[in-house]
Amino acid sequence: MLQATRSREKLGNPVEKSSQSDESGAEPQPAGTIRGVALYPGYLSGAEQAALVDDIRTVIAAAPLVQPVTPWGKPMSVRMTSAGRYGWVTDRRGYRYDERHPEGMVWPPVPDSVLAVWRQLVGPGRDPDCCLVNFYAGAARMGLHQDRDEADFSWPVLSISLGDDARFRVGGTERGGRTESIWLRSGDVVILGGAARLAYHGVDRIAPGTSTLLPKGGRINLTLRVVD
Ligand SMILES: O=C(O)CCC(=O)C(=O)O
Ligand SMILES: [Fe+2]
16 A cells, blocks of 8 residues: 655755645645645655566566657657557657557556556546656656647646656746756656646756666656546
């Protein structure tokens, strides 16, 4: 059972404090926000992180990581795969959700360990259709973007960080506005919902050697979304 067992101080991070609630039955409240994006630092214990990594290895064995290209033909630095009814893919034909991996197989199911995090923080009413698995090695990064390939923006996007620290940048809902950044660490969870559902966000860089969770280093990010 996943619990909000640890709450790590993140010195130097511009976290706006939000009110805490102990009401039983309610979803756990975030420790703070950045530009309206909810932050759950240290949400997952070390054992929970290790279990998630094991389950993601199973996903990757069934649906190998691929290095996608943007619609403009530029290779992305992040390698990706997905689990669930849909996977998020990009190639010369564009950004989209697809029921099949680029190699033709259907995507493996979203692991229960991953669904548990969604059910605790978003609620039990509807599970996500897609768990995008991003793997960042070395100099991999992700430019500022909005997550907007989904049909219904009233569902939040939930993101889980595993492995090396990442500098996560968040702006507003318009391109080119003011941005702020924060270091996301292994076991942190972030939710883009409500007014921040369409906030621009990206990963500036990874800090190598900051986590021992992945034996060869790097960072895994899991992004859970309701697609249609
Ligand atoms: O790696 C991250 O923390 C963010 C990933 C992301 O924004 C995405 O996959 O859309
Ligand atoms: Fe995103």
